[in-house]
Amino acid sequence: MTTAQLTEQDLLNAKKKLAEIKKKSEALREQEIEIRTYLADVLHDGEEGSKTITVGDTKLTIQRTLNRSITRDDAERLSNEYPDIALECLSWRPEVKTSGYKEHVNVMDDYITTRPGPPTVSFK
Numbered sequence: 001m002t003t004a005q006l007t008e009q010d011l012l013n014a015k016k017k018l019a020e021i022k023k024k025s026e027a028l029r030e031q032e033i034e035i036r037t038y039l040a041d042v043l044h045d046g047e048e049g050s051k052t053i054t055v056g057d058t059k060l061t062i063q064r065t066l067n068r069s070i071t072r073d074d075a076e077r078l079s080n081e082y083p084d085i086a087l088e089c090l091s092w093r094p095e096v097k098t099s100g101y102k103e104h105v106n107v108m109d110d111y112i113t114t115r116p117g118p119p120t121v122s123f124k
Helices: 008-043 072-081 083-089 098-103
Strands: 049-055 058-064
Touching: 008 058, 072 083
Parallel strands: none
Antiparallel strands: 049 058
């Protein structure tokens, strides 16, 4: 397998193009949120929940959510003070710690699914 040779200009062009795409993506995301917020403000009167509306032949469902979070310390305190409520209200998401995984790769590979993620490129 041969490695393609890239010139400095190739890298500068890639850097510029990636910056342009990121800027466009952010702008499109802002426009998307503006439209969704406008529709929700006009057609959904609650803070949370979903509502299905039909206008002419167009049917849409608007869902408003409230995101809730808890710090690790508060979750631990809740679990200690109210264990039954904590079990009912909190969920635990398993997360693979890379350093521990690498130390026990022979065992962990029987339990862990590994897939390649998208590459990251950072220009300095």
